[in-house]
Amino acid sequence: MIRDITLGQYFPGKSWVHRLDPRIKIIATLVYIAALFVAHDFLGILIAVGALAMVIAISRVPLSFMLRGLKPIFLIILFTFVLNLFMIPGKVMARIWILTITEEGLYMAFFMAARLILLIIGSSLLTLTTKPMSLTDGIESLLSPFRKLGVPAHELAMMMTIALRFIPTLLEETDKIMKAQQARGADFESGNIIRRAKSLIPILVPLFISAFRIAQELAMAMEARCYRGGKYRTRMNAMKLEARDFAALILMILFLAGMIAERILL
Amino acid sequence: MSIQVNNITHIYSEGLPHQSIALDDVSFCAEDGQFIGIIGHTGSGKSTLVQHLNGLLKPKSGSILVSGTDITAPEVVMRDIRRKIGLVFQYPEYQLFEETVEKDVAFGPANLGLDEVEIQARVKEAIELVGLDYEEIRKRSPFDLSGGQKRRVAIAGVIAMKPEVLILDEPTAGLDPRAHRDVLTMIETVHAHENNIIFLVSHNMNDIARLSDKILVMDGGRLALQGSPHEVFSREETLISLGLSLPEPAKLINMARQKGIPAEGTVLTVEDAEEALYQFLKKD
Amino acid sequence: MSEMIRIENLVFNYTREQDDEEISAIRDVSLTVNKGSFTAIIGRNGSGKSTLAKNINALLLPSSGVVYVNGYDTAKEEDVWNIRQSAAMVFQNPDNQIVSSIVEDDVAFGPENLGVEPEQIRKRVDDSLKAVNMYQHRKKAPHLLSGGQKQRIAIAGAIAMRPECIVFDEPTAMLDPKGREEVMSIIKELHQEGITVVLITHFMEEAAQAERIVIMDRGKIALDGTPGEVFLHRDAIQEMNLDVPLAVELSWRLRRRGIDIPEDIISMEEMVEFLCQYK
Known part of the structure; x- marks a missing residue:
């Protein structure tokens, strides 16, 4: 199950999309999401599908990989679909038991499900084509103008960096502790919910202790390497916008304008 | 009590592009009261084997018979x-x-x-076996103990299950020389007391040479060598090609022999080396 | 020769959490480390050796006494960044000192904190990674590397700050023999290139490779001298629950049985050389 979540996973590549500035990609994703909410009919959705298909094709991330990301949220999509299908009042098409399906409901059900699917694929495209570290840098840079308003841009980015670094370490640690307790006869699979929840204590306590130890040691190591917040810091990979980034920006504006025009004019 | 491992093979991430053979056709046996050392460089399959x-x-294939029962069988x-x-x-302290x-x-x-x-009796016995003072330590929090003490409490937690086979995966890693010695002495005490089969995984050739009745040498998931300390450590070239080394005293004596110094007998421990050098030097 | 570190009558006390008891980790230690030297500080767990290392890096401050690093007093807050830049530190656990999930970004962390120019950081990162033979792994994720490799990344991170001195706090304690060897050979190379090395360890065979050995016991300096001088005190060292190198131990045992062996034999090579005279 955890393996299926493509949201947040990186698919290595050297495509034009991969090489775009992370800031542009973050903005593009936000614009795309906004555009999905601008769309109010299937023509709008069709334009959005076309735009996304184009970017996916350029990114060379296999479509199957994208679709796999939908699996874990399949239930949410289904729920949205069913809810719209039965809850929207209008011209009755069919009755099943106490539920009624209306024409408007059917339309909305497909429309909302399509919007949700595009939203998920659109945002996974961002993480699939952007290294987590660049994503962090992008967020830091985009948020930094808001620092004067009290937004801790650097601190947030540093927290994300450390989280990314230590997730694999903690997963490994969890696996080790689980095995060690199993060797002492612990049983995580049988019994009722309360028993099972209780059986997690021998894993959670050592895990928390490990996490605290890591935090303490890491803080000391960071201090020893002269870390003192974002104030005097420079970066090795300063981000620079290239011609392709501006091209992407123009395409993005055209796309959004098209979506708005479609809504107003048609 | 006996363990018989027959042709076990294990593959990690089978079917995926990064699949790797972790154990490749490993067979050996262990008898009652034997002390078995397992050596091999990191990633050679030692940890996979003991698990x-x-x-x-x-295992993907093969069988592990413990006193005649196959523990790989699904109904076990x-x-x-x-x-x-x-x-x-x-x-293990983690x-x-x-x-308490x-x-x-x-x-x-x-x-x-x-x-x-029964539990209380075993807890007391196990804590005493690992060389700690039961009355003094029983009510203390394990997190307030020193590193060496924590390690011993953790080992006591397994000993209290009174296993007929005790496997220890690098029990002295990260300890200082004193705690290292204490833990080894403790293992010897447990072994003498319970007369169980012990498997000791270690990088420390001095310890392995001194304690083992039999040594298993792992390399790339295969059992590259097995035999008595004498047999295994007489194969210096093979061991070096596997990224392993001899116990220090054996290394010294081999260096001396290469320079043409006659030193007789098998040398594995400091005492052996002392004797060999004494015999050589006293003649003059 | 000028001084890199000067410690005068250092005392370090702390309050133990579980019972509020006042513990003296370091009790009146004075020590001078010259620039370009290689000093090993050895002792049991709890002997105060790691506390001493953290006092050198201003991660801990003296309860009394003074610590000077490159002329800066560690108690003066305004000099703390100069101190940490001139005496960098490498810790025991290779996992818990790597900040970034990409090797080269991690090595850049120190210079970035020091406000170094981007092109200059790039150069330092490449040079440091080459110095520890990890340049080919620069794009990898640290958790996919071996313990020894991770520790070399941590060393590269220290070198990239261009320090004059590196304090290694038990850098090999969690490594396998291969990793231990890799790290020791890098440490010796750094020393040859002129970096002042302070190596905290509990492995005597590592300490024996230094120019000077300081043995700590219960918060005090018990022995201090060249390896040859220190190993004359074989019994005292054993009483402090530390080992002596094999050649020293064997010489001691043979001497006890009436064989005349010179006292300056420390390494196996020296032992073999001595034996050859009797062929």
């Missing part, structure tokens, strides 16, 4: 395996979780479904 002996991992109850075979992982030493050591025996009286 099979305890049923934590299942895990609790019965754990009762017979105890496994102490690397840095699995401590209870408020006593409760933590009792975790294993309680999981075996023993009654309260």
